Amino acid sequence: MGFKAALSKPFAAIVNGRLNKLRKNAVALQQKTFQQLIHKAKDTAFGADHHFGQISTYDDFKRTVPVRDYEQLRPYIDRVTKGEENVLWPGKPAYLSKTSGTTSGVKYIPISKESMPEHIKAARNALLSYIHETGNADFVDGKLIFLQGSPVLDTKAGISTGRLSGIVAHHVPAYLQKNRMPSYNVNCIDDWEQKVDAIVEETKNQDMRLISGIPPWCQMYFDRLSTVTSGKKIKDIFPNFKLFVHGGVNYEPYRARMEESIGFKIDSIETYPASEGFIAFQDSQKEKGLLLMVDSGIFYEFIPTDEYFNENPTRISLKDIELDKNYALILNTSAGLWGYSLGDTIKFVSKDPYKIVVTGRIKHYISAFGEHVIGEEVEQALMSVANQQGVDVIEFTVAPQVNPPQGQLPYHEWFIEFGTPPKDPEAFALAVDEALQKKNIYYFDLIEGNILRPLVIQSLKKDTFIKYMRSQGKLGGQNKVPRLANDRKIADELIGYIV
Template sequence: MGWKSTLIRPYAAYISRKIDRMARNAKEDQHSIRQMIIQKARDTVFGRDHSFDRIKTYSDFKNHIPIHDYEGSRAYFDRVRDGESDILWPGKPKYFAKTSGTTSGTKYIPITQESLPNHFNTARNALFHYGIKQNNLRFLDGKVIFLSGSPILEKTNGILTGRLSGIVNYEVPGWLKKTQVPTWETNCVEDWEKKVDLIVQETKDIDLRLISGIPPWVQMYYERLLAATNKKTIKGLFPHYSVFVYGGVNFEPYRAQLEELVGQRIDSVETYPASEGFIAFQDTYPHEGMLLNTRSGIFFEFIPVSEFGREDAARFSVDEVETGVEYVLIINSNAGLWGYNLGDTVRFLSTNPYRLIVTGRIKHFISAFGEHVIGKEVEEALRNTIDKFPAQIVEFTVAPQVNPEEGLPYHEWFIEFGREPENIEEFSNELDRQMVQQNSYYEDLIIGNILRPLVVTPLRQNTFREYMKTKGKLGGQNKVPRLANDRDIAASLESLGKKS
């Protein structure tokens, strides 16, 4: 090991032990956090409006704090954005993480001084824990890259505002900044394609050991690296590259393509960051599922998807969750988020410790015929199908075709292949069989001749990149929705890349 990894190892081991303790003490920690944040915020506008001084038990908590999304509590968020103090949390936020909502327009998510450790320490902790458990802190002895959005921030009523991935750059400790690429100037470039080309030039001759980013944009980086260097594999270019850190999307649909570009399978660490908080991270390797971040300023709640939207919907703390159930994730935090519906759905793989997977978005599903197909089901069906066919997937999305020109309605899968299967018809048939196994309602619709088997529509190379570019969402932390209940995305993809 180099001097830096040797020097940091004792502290990394300390962090790893703390994570192990967090895994064991989740219930106690969660209720301590609930009491702490209520006490801290009792004199805020939100706290007074919702009688925080009368909240003693979790039952009181549920009775006084309603569930809502950003739009449902916009009046409070707008007052925070307008520069008022003590609205959702004491004082004013240090930053606003600016995001684009599907129904709320631009959202200004507060990041307070108290919530900063949740975002930034958790990312560090996840890497240190991996390094200790896998005996691989050697990535600290070379260069690391975090493919992110621009760090350029503006001010909103005196509060620094920008993308979360850009804000991160202001909190990176000095010891890491010396090993981090790209340069500040390159990171500030807004045009993603130009930015990637500049990153390629800055990194093609260095000792890069860790790469972090959303898989489709990392793939774009890999491809341009190989084109610029005439190397056959990324591992051939970066022989000490040993760990890939990702979040935001399921890695499995991209795994085969990315590993072919790398030249072999390397370690990966899954994370679950959001502008609203760092929710979970992988803590065993290799292992499916991420450890819930239960000791970091967030009190978590869970509503069964089957009950979501009902006035009498059950609302659980970690004490009450079960494995195998789809839940809508709710957070309450020291950033001043209360009963906040993050929009994600999760499922627990274990409750000792609390490990979960992200199964989709509560607003991203197909239920044009009552089937309620979710993201996890389509990803699992596609992964199982790929296991049986020599195919590689670049990107995909699914939409209903309710009024076809002829025949029964169907689900249409728009897929950009890295390697297309030899027989699309056989591939489609197997994919449909896998969907029948994933979703019993879908199976009933197929058997009952309400739907015909799904249709796969192959797309030209780079179609999804072109689509994201037209939406101003190329690169950074942007993701293609897996599912839609309408044909808006489908129509755009058909015009851009449908094969004749």
């Protein structure tokens, strides 16, 4: 065991002690965070407009601060991006994180000098939690790779601006800098495919021990490594590779293929970072769920997803949540986001401590016929059948078909790129449909009532989703394929790729 690995174990024990305080005092820490945020921002433009000086309770806050998405908060954010100070948070942001919005075009999310360190601390603590629980620390002595966006930053009104992963690259702790790959020059390559090829060349002979990134793009990296090494498994290319860190999408649809590429069942850590804040991370290999970060400058609110689009939905804080209920996640942050609808849906799987799983996107659902099918349901239905039948799913998306050929019932159309296709496609589709009916009673009723016919699966050609994402200018980085849509914008683009 090397010096860094040996030193990391007592440090991990110290951090675990701090996390235990978080685990046991979550509601109190959230109340403390609430008070601190309101006090800090009371003299900002937003604070003045919303009477922060008169807010003393959460009920006061709900009366004066509405829930807003990015587009609704944009008048304030536009003032920030033009260089105005003290708009949402004191002073100017340290950074603007540039993200792609579905309705707003490019979005600029403020990151303050107070919120930036929380991103780094949470990522560090995810690794230290793993070390403390498992005793496995050897990975810190070898090479670590973070598949991320370019660290080259632009400026907007004097504020450094770039992708979140590129911003974070400037804050990697010094003790990891010598271990980190790829090199700065390679990391700066904008074209994702050229970048992956360069990373392969730079790392194929290195002692890679930890690999981190969004699963589909890590899979691309693994595939190209295998190609240039005459079909070797990742375990044979990197014999000391022991830990995979992922986030951004649900790992389960990718797990089987990833582990096939690697050559064994690898330990993994799921993280839940967003430009708006680092929300949660997996703190145990034994327990389900991600530990909610309750003392990181974020005050959370929750709206039941079935009420989200109501005029006056229920809006609660952490102390009033229920287990196994889907909520839309609302953030109030030390970067100046207030009543901000992140767009994600989550579910609590534990209150002691508070742990969540990400279940989908509030706008990524299908309810063309009143069924309100969500991402968690389609992923679980598909993967439960795929795992039973030995079917390898590379990627997929689902859309409603509301205008079928004359005389046919409408249906859900699933576009799937298979690695290993089902032996009996019709039986596979029927099994997935039955699994979905068991998960969603409204969908069951529509099938039973002959309002919908069972789902239809369209098998897609190899590399369809890579080609699609390339055509949209969204290949690699933090970009993800939407799994669900209530329209056919993506579906119609994929028609030409059907086998």
